[in-house]
Amino acid sequence: MMNILVLGGTGAMGVPLVELLSQRGDNVYVTTRSQKKNHENVTYICGNAKEQAFFEKLMTKNYDAIVDFMVYGTEELHQRLKCLLERTTQYVFFSSSRCYAESNTPITEKSSRLVDVCKDPEYLSIDEYGLAKGKEENLLFDSGKKNWTIIRPYITYNTYRLQLGVYEKEDWLRRALEGRTIVFPEDIASKRTSLTYGPDVAGAVVDLVGNEKAYGQAFHITTDESHTWGEILDFYCKTIEEKTGKKPKVRIVKDSNGLQTVWNPWQIRYDRLYNRTFDNSKIEAVRGRYNYKSTFDGLEECLDSFLKNSKWLGMNTKYEAWCDRQTREFTPLQEVPGHRNKLRYLKWRIIG
Numbered sequence: 001m002m003n004i005l006v007l008g009g010t011g012a013m014g015v016p017l018v019e020l021l022s023q024r025g026d027n028v029y030v031t032t033r034s035q036k037k038n039h040e041n042v043t044y045i046c047g048n049a050k051e052q053a054f055f056e057k058l059m060t061k062n063y064d065a066i067v068d069f070m071v072y073g074t075e076e077l078h079q080r081l082k083c084l085l086e087r088t089t090q091y092v093f094f095s096s097s098r099c100y101a102e103s104n105t106p107i108t109e110k111s112s113r114l115v116d117v118c119k120d121p122e123y124l125s126i127d128e129y130g131l132a133k134g135k136e137e138n139l140l141f142d143s144g145k146k147n148w149t150i151i152r153p154y155i156t157y158n159t160y161r162l163q164l165g166v167y168e169k170e171d172w173l174r175r176a177l178e179g180r181t182i183v184f185p186e187d188i189a190s191k192r193t194s195l196t197y198g199p200d201v202a203g204a205v206v207d208l209v210g211n212e213k214a215y216g217q218a219f220h221i222t223t224d225e226s227h228t229w230g231e232i233l234d235f236y237c238k239t240i241e242e243k244t245g246k247k248p249k250v251r252i253v254k255d256s257n258g259l260q261t262v263w264n265p266w267q268i269r270y271d272r273l274y275n276r277t278f279d280n281s282k283i284e285a286v287r288g289r290y291n292y293k294s295t296f297d298g299l300e301e302c303l304d305s306f307l308k309n310s311k312w313l314g315m316n317t318k319y320e321a322w323c324d325r326q327t328r329e330f331t332p333l334q335e336v337p338g339h340r341n342k343l344r345y346l347k348w349r350i351i352g
Contacts, residue, residue, distance in 0.1 A: 002026045002064035002210055005088075007049045010036075012158045013094075014069050016202035018042055024206065031058070050076075059083050065209050067092040073127050074135040085145050092209060095137055097154035097220045097278070098130035098271050106279040109152075109218050113137075114270060128266045137218065146216035149208055154222045154276060157298065158198040159305040164236065165189075165229050166263055166272055169306070170313050175320075176240055176248035178335070181327040182233070185256035188268070189230035192275040196223045197293040197302075207287040219283045223292040226277040232299075239300050243307055251327055262322040317341045321348035 002021075009018050009030045021028045022041040029043045030036075031054075036044040047054040049070055066088040084091050101112040115134030118124060123131065133152075140148045155163050162169040165188045172182050204221040208214040233250065241247045253259075256268050284290070320331050321344075330349065336342045 004028050004065045004067060004209065005058065005063045006030045006067045006069070007058075008069035009067065011069060012156050012161045012198040013153065013201050013205070016158075016199040017067065017205055020199075020202055020206045021209065029063075055080065059087050061087070063088045065090045065092060067094075067205070067209065069094050071129070072132075072136065074132050074139070077136050078139055081139055081143065085143060085147060089147060090210065090215065091148040092205065093136070093140060093148060093150050095133040095150050095152045095218070096130065097152045097222060097276070098267075099133040099137065099152065100276075102274045104275075106224070106277045107220065108279045109220060109282050118270070123266060123270065126266075128264075128270075130266070130270050148216065149214040150218035151205060151208070152218060152220035153196065153201050154220065154278070155193065155195045156198050156201050157195050157302060159302045159309075160311060161198075162236075162299065162302060162306065163195065164233060166259075166267055168313075171316060171319060173236075173306075174312060174315075175323065176237070177244070177246075179246070179249070180329050180331065181249040181251050181323070182237075183251050183253060183259075183323045183326045184229075184233055185254070185259055186252050187255045188272050189233060189252060190228060191273060192226045192228050192277055193232070193272075194222045194224070194226050194276055194278055195232070195295050195299070196221070197298040200290070200292045204283060204287060204290065208283075211286065213286045217282075217286075219286070220278055220280075221283060222278045222280070223295065224278055224280050225292065225295050227295060229272075232295075235296055235299065236303070239303055243304060249327075253326065258322065258326070262316075262318045315341070317345040318348050321345050321352075324349050325352060 004021055004026050006014060006018055006028060010032050018028050018030055027041050029045055031045050031047060031049040033048050035046055038044055049055055066084060099113045100107050101114050101117045103111050113134040114131050137150055157163060162173060164172045176182055201221045237248045260268055315337060317336060324330055333342050336345050
């Protein structure tokens with residue numbers, strides 16, 4: 001039985017991970033910013049793990065493992081990494097396969113990362129997610145310790161997280177269900193991608209937590225199945241029509257240049273415009289061969305579950321206005337949350 005601290009374990013990967021660790025018999029302590037009821041071997045600790053005082057209180061104890069889902073700036077992680085490594089037998093750091101550079105062959109853990117090969121001075125001057133993850137991995141590589149494991153998931157989906165290119169469900173699925181057009185760039189639609197079912201990723205992480213073969217190693221945890229984003233879009237539309245009787249409207253635009261004016265351009269340029277296929281031989285050598293849930297089976301299952309119990313997060317009003325300008329549509333103002341966002345939407349929709 002291990003005592004495991006999970007920092008920020010309430011997301012698409014964290015929830016199934018906590019459940020699996022608990023079922024394994026471990027005592028799991030999970031930080032959360034909202035009150036949650038303890039159950040079985042799971043204890044929730046209410047607080048923000050990014051706040052220093054709360055973090056220092058957590059670090060008054062030693063743990064058999066710390067699983068860290070928090071998103072840090074590079075300097076922020078640098079300031080607390082020594083403490084994290086000293087307070088645990090194994091520190092599991094969640095990086096991302098967005099750290100990889102473009103590859104014409106299936107990606108292995110030895111493939112080049114953006115931090116290794118990127119020459120773009122503008123991109124190198126910022127601490128954007130894909131680049132920052134590589135820098136943060138280097139902090140572990142250079143730490144002089146080996147009691148860490150790096151996890152590089154890629155696009156991970158579940159019932160409440162269904163992605164399409166750079167879009168989350170709030171950006172494409174809500175438009176489809178409410179009768180507005182999905183606007184999607186052709187240059188992203190042509191690229192291959194890998195989408196992995198959240199509980200499958202969690203299961204792999206469980207196999208690495210407490211596994212000495214994983215110490216001092218980096219692993220990506222992704223399905224080796226791949227499809228183009230265009231195929232994913234077609235599947236979503238077909239499935240929505242089958243389940244709702246309404247065929248989504250789609251407009252394919254030539255390229256992502258316009259989208260980059262209302263979205264994080266680096267996520268597009270240095271990830272979604274790359275083909276992403278993966279070689280899983282390294283993690284299979286540690287945990288054995290694993291059959292990931294089929295992409296289309298998993299997406300259909302999650303989409304069906306979501307349609308039966310829909311829950312939406314916020315709205316990107318600038319993006320909505322951009323889409324509506326492309327399609328000459330209007331999002332009803334009652335669907336735009338907040339007075340200020342309504343004014344922003346009207347400004348960007350009418351003036352651009």
